[in-house]
Each structure stands twice: as C-alpha cells, then as structure tokens.
Amino acid sequence: MKKSAVAAKTSPQNPQKNAIHKTPFQKIEPYLYITPALILFCCFVFFPFAKTLFLSLHSTTPKGEISKFVGFSNFTSLLTSEAFRNSLFVTVKYSLMVVFFSIAAGFITGVLANEKIPGTGLFRTIYSLPMAISSAAASIIFIFVFHPSIGILNYLLGTDIGWLISDKWALFSVVMVTVWMNIGLNFIFILAALQSVPPELYESASLEGAGFFRKHLSITLPCISPTLFFLLIINVINSFQSFAQINLMTKGGPGQSTYVIVYSIYQEAFFNNRFGLACAESVILFFIILALTLVQFRLEKKVTY
Amino acid sequence: MKLKRTLAAVLAAAMTLSMAGCGGGGNSSSGSSTGGSESGTTEIVFWHAMGGVMGEQVDLMIKNFNESQDKVHVTAQYQGKYDDELTKLKSAMTDGSGSGPDIVQVYDIGSKFMVDSGYIVPVEDFIAADESFNKEDIEPNLVSYYSVDGKQYAMPFNSSTPLLYYNKDAFKEAGLDPEKAPETFAQVLEYAEKLTKKDGDKVTQYGFSMAIYGWFFEQLIAVQGEFYADNNNGRTANATKVVFDENGAGLNVVQTWKDLVDSGFVGNFGRNTDDTRNAFIAGRTAMYLDSTAQLASVIKGVGGRFEIGTGNMPRIGEKEDGGVIIGGGSLWIIDNKDEARKNAAWEFVKYASSPEAQAAWMQGTGYFATNVKSYEIESMKTYLEENPNFTTAINQLHNTPTNEFTSGALLGVFPEARAKFEENMELVLMGQQTPEDCIKNVATAVNAAITNYNETTETAK
Numbered sequence: 177m178k179k180s181a182v183a184a185k186t187s188p189q190n191p192q193k194n195a196i197h198k199t200p201f202q203k204i205e206p207y208l209y210i211t212p213a214l215i216l217f218c219c220f221v222f223f224p225f226a227k228t229l230f231l232s233l234h235s236t237t238p239k240g241e242i243s244k245f246v247g248f249s250n251f252t253s254l255l256t257s258e259a260f261r262n263s264l265f266v267t268v269k270y271s272l273m274v275v276f277f278s279i280a281a282g283f284i285t286g287v288l289a290n291e292k293i294p295g296t297g298l299f300r301t302i303y304s305l306p307m308a309i310s311s312a313a314a315s316i317i318f319i320f321v322f323h324p325s326i327g328i329l330n331y332l333l334g335t336d337i338g339w340l341i342s343d344k345w346a347l348f349s350v351v352m353v354t355v356w357m358n359i360g361l362n363f364i365f366i367l368a369a370l371q372s373v374p375p376e377l378y379e380s381a382s383l384e385g386a387g388f389f390r391k392h393l394s395i396t397l398p399c400i401s402p403t404l405f406f407l408l409i410i411n412v413i414n415s416f417q418s419f420a421q422i423n424l425m426t427k428g429g430p431g432q433s434t435y436v437i438v439y440s441i442y443q444e445a446f447f448n449n450r451f452g453l454a455c456a457e458s459v460i461l462f463f464i465i466l467a468l469t470l471v472q473f474r475l476e477k478k479v480t481y
Numbered sequence: 482m483k484l485k486r487t488l489a490a491v492l493a494a495a496m497t498l499s500m501a502g503c504g505g506g507g508n509s510s511s512g513s514s515t516g517g518s519e520s521g522t523t524e525i526v527f528w529h530a531m532g533g534v535m536g537e538q539v540d541l542m543i544k545n546f547n548e549s550q551d552k553v554h555v556t557a558q559y560q561g562k563y564d565d566e567l568t569k570l571k572s573a574m575t576d577g578s579g580s581g582p583d584i585v586q587v588y589d590i591g592s593k594f595m596v597d598s599g600y601i602v603p604v605e606d607f608i609a610a611d612e613s614f615n616k617e618d619i620e621p622n623l624v625s626y627y628s629v630d631g632k633q634y635a636m637p638f639n640s641s642t643p644l645l646y647y648n649k650d651a652f653k654e655a656g657l658d659p660e661k662a663p664e665t666f667a668q669v670l671e672y673a674e675k676l677t678k679k680d681g682d683k684v685t686q687y688g689f690s691m692a693i694y695g696w697f698f699e700q701l702i703a704v705q706g707e708f709y710a711d712n713n714n715g716r717t718a719n720a721t722k723v724v725f726d727e728n729g730a731g732l733n734v735v736q737t738w739k740d741l742v743d744s745g746f747v748g749n750f751g752r753n754t755d756d757t758r759n760a761f762i763a764g765r766t767a768m769y770l771d772s773t774a775q776l777a778s779v780i781k782g783v784g785g786r787f788e789i790g791t792g793n794m795p796r797i798g799e800k801e802d803g804g805v806i807i808g809g810g811s812l813w814i815i816d817n818k819d820e821a822r823k824n825a826a827w828e829f830v831k832y833a834s835s836p837e838a839q840a841a842w843m844q845g846t847g848y849f850a851t852n853v854k855s856y857e858i859e860s861m862k863t864y865l866e867e868n869p870n871f872t873t874a875i876n877q878l879h880n881t882p883t884n885e886f887t888s889g890a891l892l893g894v895f896p897e898a899r900a901k902f903e904e905n906m907e908l909v910l911m912g913q914q915t916p917e918d919c920i921k922n923v924a925t926a927v928n929a930a931i932t933n934y935n936e937t938t939e940t941a942k
Binding site: 235236238239241245324326336340426427428430432448449450458 | 795904
C-alpha cells in the first residue's frame with residue numbers, strides 16, 4: 177500500500193487526469209467485465225436473499241405459497257419461543273467448541289508435520305485426508321463408530337456410553353465429528369503459513385536459548401496470525417451452518433440437545449412446511465453471522481503482524 | 482477500505498442466507514415429458530423414494546412394464562427420501578415450469594397433504610372409467626386408508642405393517658419356544674428378561690428394543706382401538722386437534738415404553754431405525770420392532786448367522802377392535818391437464834398393482850402384495866411356503882378389523898407430529914420428563930401445528 181502511494185506521488189502523470197479523456201466505451205468497460213459475475217450473484221445470492229426477506233414477513237401454506245402478510249410476527253414468535261432460544265444457545269455452544277478444537281487440532285498437526293522428521297510427507301497426507309470426505313459420508317461412518325453396542329469406540333474404551341443418544345454426550349460427539357472434518361482444511365492452511373515463517377527468526381531465537389514452546393509462542397503464533405484469523409472466520413461461519421452431520425446423526429436430539437439453528441430452519445421449512453418462519457430464522461442467522469464477522473474484522477486490526 | 486470490508490462481510494453472510502431461499506426455487510431436473518407422437522408412445526415420468534434393494538426392485542418393475550407393451554414408456558427418477566421428494570414436488574408444481582412428474586410415490590403420512598394440494602386426480606376417476614380394473618382385487622384395508630369420503634385418492638403401492646422380528650437361536654438358548662413370539666408388551670418384558678445376556682455390568686445382548694420412532698406411537702394407539710385425532714381420526718371432517726392425550730391411549734404407550742427401557746432388559750438405540758436394525762443383525766438385541774418392508778434387507782444382513790422369526794405387533798390393552806395401521810406409500814396421478822399422459826400414468830399404476838407385479842415386489846422387498854390375486858399365483862404360493870416370514874405382515878393385516886381406528890389418521894402435519902413425539906419421548910427415556918408431561922407437550926405442539934395448518938390452507942382457498 178505504502179509503496180504504491182509513493183509511486184503515485186512520484187509518477188509524472190496524474191492518473192486522475194487521464195480519466196477525463198476516456199471514451200464512453202472505456203468508461204463502461206470495467207462494468208462489462210464484472211457483469212457475468214454480477215448476474216450469477218444476482219441469480220444465486222441476491223435474488224434468494226431478497227425472496228427470503230420477503231417470505232420472512234409472510235405466513236405460507238403447506239405448499240409453500242404465500243398465505244398472508246403477517247408483518248414481524250414471525251420474528252416476535254421466534255424471539256419469544258423457548259425452543260428457538262435453546263437452539264441459539266446450542267448453536268453458540270456448538271460453534272465455540274468446534275472453532276476452538278478445529279483450530280487447535282489444525283495448529284498441532286501443522287506444527288508436527290512441519291518438523292523435519294522422517295515420513296513427514298505421509299503424515300501430511302494423512303492429516304489432510306478428512307478434507308476429501310463429504311460430511312454425509314463422515315457422518316455415516318461415525319454413526320457406526322458411536323453405536324452404543326456395535327460401535328468400535330465403546331469397544332476400545334471399554335465404556336458403555338450412548339454417544340449419540342445421551343444428552344450429555346450427543347453435542348460433544350457431533351462436535352468431534354465436525355472437528356475431524358475441519359482438520360484437513362485448517363491443517364493445510366496452517367502448514368502453508370508455517371512454511372512462510374522466515375527460518376532466521378527461529379535460528380536467532382535458538383541462539384538466544386529459546387526452547388520449542390517458547391519459539392512457537394513468540395514467533396510462530398504472531399507470524400501466522402493472519403492465517404489463524406482467516407481460519408477463525410471460515411470456521412465460525414462453517415460451524416454456524418453445520419447441517420448434514422446433525423441431520424444424519426442426531427436429528428437435533430436427544431430432546432433438543434443438538435437442535436442447532438440450521439437444522440431448525442430445515443425442520444421448519446421442509447418438515448413443518450412453515451416457510452415464512454424458516455425464512456425469519458434465516459434472517460436472524462444472517463444478522464448473527466454478519467455481526468460476528470464485523471466484530472472479527474474489528475479484532476483483526478488489533479492483531480499485530 | 483473499510484466500506485469494502487463491510488461489504489465483503491455482508492456478502493459472506495448473504496451467501497449463508499441464500500441457501501434457505503433456494504428451497505423455494507427448487508432444482509427439479511426431470512426431463513419434462515412431452516408425448517412422443519411419432520412412435521405413438523407416451524413418455525411419462527415416475528418419481529419415487531425407494532433406495533437400495535427397493536430401488537433396484539422399482540427399476541426392475543419399470544423395465545418389465547416398458548417391455549410388456551409399446552404405448553407407454555415410463556422413466557423412473559429416484560428423488561431421495563420421501564421428505565425430499567415431497568419438497569421437490571412442491572417446487573416443481575408451484576414454479577409453473579411443468580417439470581413435475583406424471584406419477585409420484587408419496588408416503589402414508591403425506592396423504593392428507595396430497596388430498597388438499599389440488600395437484601392430483603383421484604385414482605377413483607380412472608377406476609370408474611376402466612372396466613378392466615377390479616377395485617375388489619385391492620386389499621380392503623388399503624383402499625380404506627387411501628379413501629376420503631368413500632373416494633379412493635391414491636393407489637397403494639408399497640404397503641407395510643410393523644412386525645416383531647426375533648432371533649430364533651437366542652430364543653432356543655434362553656429356553657423359549659422359537660415358534661411363539663410374544664403377543665403383548667407384558668410378555669415382551671417377560672421374554673426380554675430371559676433373553677438378556679450380561680458380561681459383568683455390561684449388557685451384551687438386550688432382550689428387546691425399539692427405535693424412538695413416531696410411527697410406532699401411532700401404531701400402538703391404533704392397536705389399543707383408540708383415535709389419534711378428533712373427527713374420527715380426521716376422516717369425517719378435518720382434524721382440529723389430537724385426542725390421544727384425552728383418551729389415555731398416548732399415556733399408555735409412553736408409560737409402557739418407559740417401563741420397558743427402565744427394566745434394563747430393553748435397549749435404546751435412539752431415533753435412527755437403522756441403528757436398532759443393525760443391533761439386531763449384529764446379535765445385540767434378540768427382538769425388535771421394524772417394518773415388514775425391511776425383511777429382505779434384514780435377511781440379507783443376517784446372512785444365515787441365525788434364524789429369523791417374525792411375529793405380530795405386540796398389543797397394549799385388550800380391546801378387540803384395535804389393530805395395526807398400514808404404512809408405506811402409494812402412487813398418485815398428477816393432474817397435468819394432458820389427457821394422454823394422465824391415461825398413460827393410469828396404465829402404469831394399474832400395472833404396478835397387478836397380481837404379477839405385486840407378487841414380484843413382495844418377494845423382492847418384504848412389502849406385502851396389495852393385490853389379493855397375487856397370493857393365488859402358483860410361484861407365489863411356493864415362495865411363501867418356503868419363506869413364511871413374508872406372510873406375517875399380510876396375515877396380521879387380515880386379522881385386523883377394518884374400522885376407523887385401524888384406517889389411521891389423516892393429518893396434514895404428521896411429519897412434525899412424529900418429530901415432536903420423538904423429541905419428547907427421548908426426554909422421558911433419559912428421565913428428564915414424566916410420561917404425563919410428555920403427552921401434554923406433544924399434544925400442545927401438535928395442536929398448534931394443526932391450527933396453523935388449517936388456517937393457512939383455509940386462507941389459501
């Protein structure tokens with residue numbers, strides 16, 4: 177940024193001046209380039225977005241057609257409903273755990289695979305493998321792992337826990353599956369960031385007598401913090417949108433202990449046929465994610481690189 | 482810079498929202514079917530929800546139909562599970578693109594929605610105009626389930642009832658008669674105690690288990706000879722509320738269920754019916770409840786490691802006029818304003834419920850044949866003699882009186898009602914809710930849903 181500013185000052189020709197002499201075609205040319213992308217965005221993002229906003233103010237028939245305008249009553253009934261507050265609470269709990277464990281696991285595997293030990297290539301492949309597995313396939317595998325009587329987890333631990341059917345464990349179990357699925361992506365990003373940390377820093381730290389943990393704490397973490405920040409945003413958004421594993425593994429249960437908000441939206445829209453209410457929930461989710469993202473961008477400025 | 486970032490954040494969040502909106506848009510990718518006039522063949526599209534072993538059997542049936550004549554050509558399209566299929570149907574029917582199917586298979590609890598939807602032509606219209614079709618050939622219980630005010634709306638296709646599956650080897654080992662399945666839930670508990678095996682504190686084989694599945698709740702109310710909803714299960718007029726909370730039938734079910742699980746001899750493997758089925762196949766539970774439709778899959782899964790027995794759905798209570806309700810799905814003919822295609826659709830529906838097609842379907846899946854003449858076919862008689870488990874469901878149905886209790890409820894909000902029941906039943910089994918509160922909470926939630934359903938369908942008319 178600074179360099180270009182200097183360049184602009186020292187450049188003999190002022191680019192602003194050139195703009196005046198542009199032909200009409202030159203003026204619209206840039207817009208033509210973004211038109212295809214814009215059209216795609218309009219079709220697949222802005223139009224559904226507008227429709228969702230519109231539907232959230234209506235009640236709908238079981239066929240999904242608009243029944244009547246109801247103003248904000250979808251929102252008021254949601255915000256006063258205990259089930260909805262519970263699903264918000266569950267979502268927050270779920271996201272906190274997923275984001276923390278996912279990034280921590282990605283960091284640990286990244287640091288390990290970055291060490292110069294024999295077989296690093298193999299470990300790197302293994303650590304990034306979960307990324308290649310769809311969440312639906314992973315859920316099905318873990319249903320068998322978690323099965324109370326034929327599952328391998330209870331067999332290995334010698335326990336008799338209903339991982340997915342006890343309210344004490346269900347959320348934790350789903351979190352673990354999600355973390356497992358997230359590790360691959362987090363690992364790759366963190367490993368890439370680790371490899372761009374200048375080795376001189378570690379060398380001089382070694383000269384100063386810093387140990388393994390000290391080096392990672394004082395050098396690695398600050399150096400890769402932009403990547404960590406990026407992963408934080410991605411992981412938060414992803415975790416708020418987790419659906420397949422909930423739908424396949426617990427269906428929101430037992431009770432409502434894993435009833436996250438996206439599952440609740442699905443349930444309202446496609447099971448209970450209340451599309452208006454489902455859209456209102458989506459709008460609330462939109463504002464929550466928007467707020468979170470803005471807060472995170474604020475925080476980013478305070479992170480020192 | 483700041484504005485750009487804010488915008489980026491808004492966009493990122495908007496992406497998340499757009500997924501919900503897509504539900505209305507729909508992605509029906511069916512080849513819109515127009516009558517291929519040159520060869521005189523009418524092309525029609527059939528949407529179904531049969532995966533796995535059942536899907537293969539559907540494809541086989543379609544192939545046989547297409548080869549048997551040259552007037553109609555059916556293309557089958559698997560549209561995912563019943564719920565997904567219904568969602569796709571809604572968007573295909575409302576977006577006006579005409580991309581919907583000509584025939585659609587809908588699950589039992591979607592019947593009320595289909596009747597109210599205005600998407601379809603009742604099959605009764607075709608039956609009345611077609612001399613070659615004999616309505617008496619179809620099982621009367623099935624006809625009564627899919628009839629409203631004496632008019633048959635859909636053609637039963639894949640019909641099932643719940644059965645008690647049991648492990649005959651485990652019965653022998655426990656000193657029980659392997660040819661006698663328990664008939665009441667009191668007996669189930671007695672048997673379960675004898676069948677339970679323990680290794681220290683850990684149960685290695687439960688005596689019995691049943692998935693937390695709303696279908697069983699509905700069945701067990703009908704078995705008691707009681708109504709689920711008012712207006713005689715929504716048959717004389719639209720249901721306005723549930724009545725299982727008032728007649729005590731609901732509480733009986735929940736209390737019985739809780740007592741079973743609390744005994745320690747009955748395993749709970751959660752809501753997913755697959756998990757309970759897998760536990761049975763793995764020998765971790767000696768008896769369990771499941772649909773007869775799973776019979777072929779279970780036999781394949783067990784693979785001869787032990788002998789499988791099937792018995793009737795155990796009873797709660799003593800009333801004589803109770804019994805099981807049929808489950809499964811039926812075929813609906815879509816009103817696409819094209820006479821040629823509607824008639825072609827009827828030709829296929831007629832074929833799918835013919836004695837031969839239904840006999841093959843029964844042997845391939847476990848769903849019982851809907852056509853009474855299927856059982857007169859020689860090869861079918863031999864097959865059933867060799868595989869008596871396939872006859873349990875149909876015998877159970879024949880022993881069930883045809884009345885309003887066993888015709889099942891017509892309710893537009895059944896999927897939601899099931900989910901509400903399952904959620905609250907889990908709380909009971911975890912000891913966080915009394916059976917009384919469970920029934921109260923389910924009834925309140927379902928009543929609110931019914932009110933909402935009736936209001937929105939009323940204003941739309």
